[in-house]
Amino acid sequence: MASPRSLLLPIREVASHSRRQVLKRKIAPLTQSRFASNDPVKSSPAPPGTKGANESQLPHVTEEQAAMDKTMGQTPPDIEQGTPVQEVLQRDQDAQKNAPQVMKEGIKPPDGTGQKRSYSTSARRLYPSNTMSPVSKTGMIYGMEYPDAGAGHKFPLPDIESISRLDHLKRRYDPVVDQVTKSIMRDGKLSLAQKNMADILNTLRTAPPPQINPQFPQRTLLLSDSTPSPFASNSSLSGQFLQAPAQDTTVQHLPRSTLPLHPIEYLTTIVDSVAPLVKIRQQRGVAGGGASLPIPVPLGVRQRRRTAIQWILAAADGRRETRLADRVAKELLRVADGSSGVWERRAMVHKLGVSARSNVRNSGKTRKIKRI
Amino acid sequence: MPAATLIPSSSFHTSAVQQNVVKKKSVSIQGARAPKLRESRSARIKKKSRERPRPPPVGERKAQRKRIVLSNTNALEVQGLQKLGVDNMADVAQVGKVLALDGPLLDQLRDAKAFKTTQNWNMFRTPSTLIRNETVEVGSDIQRVNDSVNGEGEPATVHKLITGEKASGKSIHLLQAMSMAYLNKWLVINVPDCQEYILNQSAYAPVPQTDSTSSQMYIQPQLASDLLARLAHSNASVLSSLRPIHNHSATLPKSANKLKSLKDLALLGANEHHIAPQVWDAVWKELTVKPENAKEGSARPPVLIAIDGVNFWMDFTRYKSSDYKPIHAHQFTLIKQFLDLLFPATKTQTALPHGGVVMAATTKSNHPTTPTFEHITTQIVQRQANPDSPYTPDLSYTDPYMTKVDSRVWELRNRSEHTDLVDLKGLSRPESKGLLEYFAKSGIFKEAVTDGAVSEKWSLSGGGIVGELCKLSGRLRTGIFETGRREGVKMRA
Numbered sequence: 091m092a093s094p095r096s097l098l099l100p101i102r103e104v105a106s107h108s109r110r111q112v113l114k115r116k117i118a119p120l121t122q123s124r125f126a127s128n129d130p131v132k133s134s135p136a137p138p139g140t141k142g143a144n145e146s147q148l149p150h151v152t153e154e155q156a157a158m159d160k161t162m163g164q165t166p167p168d169i170e171q172g173t174p175v176q177e178v179l180q181r182d183q184d185a186q187k188n189a190p191q192v193m194k195e196g197i198k199p200p201d202g203t204g205q206k207r208s209y210s211t212s213a214r215r216l217y218p219s220n221t222m223s224p225v226s227k228t229g230m231i232y233g234m235e236y237p238d239a240g241a242g243h244k245f246p247l248p249d250i251e252s253i254s255r256l257d258h259l260k261r262r263y264d265p266v267v268d269q270v271t272k273s274i275m276r277d278g279k280l281s282l283a284q285k286n287m288a289d290i291l292n293t294l295r296t297a298p299p300p301q302i303n304p305q306f307p308q309r310t311l312l313l314s315d316s317t318p319s320p321f322a323s324n325s326s327l328s329g330q331f332l333q334a335p336a337q338d339t340t341v342q343h344l345p346r347s348t349l350p351l352h353p354i355e356y357l358t359t360i361v362d363s364v365a366p367l368v369k370i371r372q373q374r375g376v377a378g379g380g381a382s383l384p385i386p387v388p389l390g391v392r393q394r395r396r397t398a399i400q401w402i403l404a405a406a407d408g409r410r411e412t413r414l415a416d417r418v419a420k421e422l423l424r425v426a427d428g429s430s431g432v433w434e435r436r437a438m439v440h441k442l443g444v445s446a447r448s449n450v451r452n453s454g455k456t457r458k459i460k461r462i
Numbered sequence: 463m464p465a466a467t468l469i470p471s472s473s474f475h476t477s478a479v480q481q482n483v484v485k486k487k488s489v490s491i492q493g494a495r496a497p498k499l500r501e502s503r504s505a506r507i508k509k510k511s512r513e514r515p516r517p518p519p520v521g522e523r524k525a526q527r528k529r530i531v532l533s534n535t536n537a538l539e540v541q542g543l544q545k546l547g548v549d550n551m552a553d554v555a556q557v558g559k560v561l562a563l564d565g566p567l568l569d570q571l572r573d574a575k576a577f578k579t580t581q582n583w584n585m586f587r588t589p590s591t592l593i594r595n596e597t598v599e600v601g602s603d604i605q606r607v608n609d610s611v612n613g614e615g616e617p618a619t620v621h622k623l624i625t626g627e628k629a630s631g632k633s634i635h636l637l638q639a640m641s642m643a644y645l646n647k648w649l650v651i652n653v654p655d656c657q658e659y660i661l662n663q664s665a666y667a668p669v670p671q672t673d674s675t676s677s678q679m680y681i682q683p684q685l686a687s688d689l690l691a692r693l694a695h696s697n698a699s700v701l702s703s704l705r706p707i708h709n710h711s712a713t714l715p716k717s718a719n720k721l722k723s724l725k726d727l728a729l730l731g732a733n734e735h736h737i738a739p740q741v742w743d744a745v746w747k748e749l750t751v752k753p754e755n756a757k758e759g760s761a762r763p764p765v766l767i768a769i770d771g772v773n774f775w776m777d778f779t780r781y782k783s784s785d786y787k788p789i790h791a792h793q794f795t796l797i798k799q800f801l802d803l804l805f806p807a808t809k810t811q812t813a814l815p816h817g818g819v820v821m822a823a824t825t826k827s828n829h830p831t832t833p834t835f836e837h838i839t840t841q842i843v844q845r846q847a848n849p850d851s852p853y854t855p856d857l858s859y860t861d862p863y864m865t866k867v868d869s870r871v872w873e874l875r876n877r878s879e880h881t882d883l884v885d886l887k888g889l890s891r892p893e894s895k896g897l898l899e900y901f902a903k904s905g906i907f908k909e910a911v912t913d914g915a916v917s918e919k920w921s922l923s924g925g926g927i928v929g930e931l932c933k934l935s936g937r938l939r940t941g942i943f944e945t946g947r948r949e950g951v952k953m954r955a
Contacts (some may be wrong), residue, residue: 208860264940296534350536351905410515
């Protein structure tokens with residue numbers, strides 16, 4: 091809406107006569123004191139009613155106008171409320187010329203033929219929903235030439251429900267696969283990493299399904315048919331840190347035997363199963379004496395996975411297979427079997443996290459964990 | 463607020479952490495570690511030898527690289543999968559279907575080294591192959607040869623040169639032909655990789671020259687031995703029923719005359735590579751006995767010769783002659799023999815008196831530059847497209863930019879008339895759909911096999927290039943819980 095801007099010009103406070111008298115009673119009148127050249131005896135106090143150095147100025151334009159109007163018998167402007175600049179401008183042709191552009195635009199010409207905006211900024215709906223349909227009872231669409239496209243559209247809207255989040259160009263691959271691929275990439279050779287990743291997934295596809303390792307029964311994968319192990323439900327850890335990632339029931343896990351048929355889920359299961367909950371931050375200068383204080387810090391989902399991937403890749407480096415894809419795939423299978431040293435690392439971090447849990451202080455400014 | 467300030471650090475704190483913070487006395491460089499007078503005081507860091515993992519035993523890497531896995535027990539069993547057999551090999555109704563290769567045939571193909579590591583046999587429960595139009599054509603060729611052998615008249619011979627883009631299914635085409643030949647109790651001679659004949663990685667020796675005008679010929683004993691081994695093991699049942707009728711005492715040891723079957727004869731060369739070229743000649747002489755000369759009970763079956771990567775044989779090799787000049791591929795006896803079979807001089811006077819099929823496929827991966835041979839193939843294509851064109855009788859060499867013509871290869875041009883060229887192109891839509899359905903039934907292709915999906919994959923694979931199509935079908939972009947991943951991920955708590 092093009093409403094005129096109303097700028098209030100503050101009325102400058104002019105010292106009134108009565109106020110000056112009040113001041114006079116309390117403090118001595120201001121007089122010039124010339125210590126070096128003037129004789130102080132000669133200077134006499136000013137007689138009452140004399141104006142000071144800066145008290146004989148012209149009145150403010152509004153006051154002047156009011157006085158003028160009063161003299162001419164017209165309606166004076168309201169001094170108490172202040173005068174909008176627009177009113178001043180309306181009266182003063184010269185001021186209109188020199189006024190800023192915003193104000194010029196705001197001036198309403200008396201006959202209503204002023205400048206108008208070429209576009210509408212109105213927030214009002216053209217067709218209030220439910221109350222009025224763009225389609226009239228006769229079947230005609232008001233102002234529309236494309237009856238098939240729906241109201242207001244030249245072409246029909248796409249079916250947004252069918253578009254998944256992963257249909258975006260930058261997110262077109264599965265998040266875990268993408269993360270592992272980028273982790274095995276060297277020298278920016280993404281396509282080579284992708285080729286290796288395809289080999290890894292093929293190896294997972296053809297390897298026998300993982301079995302429960304009788305040596306390490308507590309090293310269980312996240313499966314739909316496995317009961318949570320006592321190690322996994324370590325209450326002292328999970329209770330303390332897990333305000334973040336919210337338990338999402340939409341994600342399912344697969345039974346053990348079907349994992350190879352779904353290599354992406356297999357990979358995700360392996361990585362998520364060994365992903366640690368926390369990392370241990372060694373805080374220096376708190377304990378004093380140069381010792382560092384271990385503080386467990388909760389990790390986000392992506393960070394947890396990253397840690398697990400780095401551990402797996404580090405363990406794969408020590409293997410003897412010639413090809414990178416073989417080394418990584420074999421290490422992943424060892425993790426699935428429960429025989430990998432990555433499980434050990436995870437257990438160590440969690441143990442340290444438990445023992446250092448008293449070093450965590452809740453400051454009220456907890457870090458927000460970014461969710462995927 | 464930095465996290466450090468959150469931790470109380472009172473002076474009277476008596477926690478275990480605080481107790482540990484007893485400052486250790488700094489150790490100065492004294493005593494035995496201190497540098498002697500006028501000794502360098504710069505830090506000397508002792509080099510740590512990097513711990514490398516021990517390399518695998520000799521031969522293990524190669525075995526791993528060459529390992530052929532034909533089954534994946536994780537893959538789903540495809541219901542209603544039919545087998546490739548004699549009755550359906552030339553059946554046009556099978557086009558677009560996937561047929562399984564069954565037990566004994568697999569052993570034969572494996573012995574013949576027909577499978578390659580680049581093919582995706584290890585993804586499926588049962589080794590199977592897609593029947594395409596060209597496959598059925600080969601099937602009918604084999605049937606035609608069979609009919610001609612059983613009927614009156616001259617046994618038929620088919621000569622085929624198979625070309626096509628990379629991953630267009632040339633090697634699989636050879637494998638399919640071999641499978642059909644084995645099913646028909648033919649003899650199969652397979653050359654799985656022509657490259658090994660030219661790379662100078664196996665022994666070679668000159669053949670004594672009988673006439674000075676012809677070029678020097680060479681033999682490759684080790685390769686002949688390998689060839690005989692493939693022949694003997696993959697065709698064991700057929701060869702053991704064939705009796706030798708010639709006396710080979712002139713070229714072979716006397717023990718060779720006591721051998722009961724051609725399988726034993728072939729095994730003789732397979733086990734002793736120094737006589738392998740002579741044994742190969744003897745075996746070939748036995749296999750190509752003229753029918754009218756054949757004694758009682760010494761009939762010979764038709765032969766399929768499959769050669770993969772034939773364009774490696776169309777240039778100079780890495781072998782060197784005695785005056786250190788490169789030897790041409792056509793100077794090797796085995797190569798020359800196979801090429802003479804592929805490009806016969808006349809249609810009637812064939813080197814296969816019992817009929818058969820000679821097939822050679824080019825290779826497009828790691829392929830050599832052979833402009834002369836490529837020119838010949840183009841001319842064959844033109845001749846097939848316009849049989850009545852005026853250029854056909856006299857195939858003239860017309861490329862003005864070809865500066866060097868390989869005269870030995872160019873000589874094949876005169877004999878290329880009886881060789882058919884099969885250019886393998888992309889699969890058709892129905893064939894693509896059949897392949898994708900097989901992938902889906904095996905649990906590998908996760909999308910619904912709709913016409914839209916087939917079209918998409920067909921287009922993405924360069925118009926149905928079968929190798930690319932297989933890659934695309936096995937490639938996964940997302941998991942099956944794609945929708946679940948939208949909101950968040952449940953992980954181990």
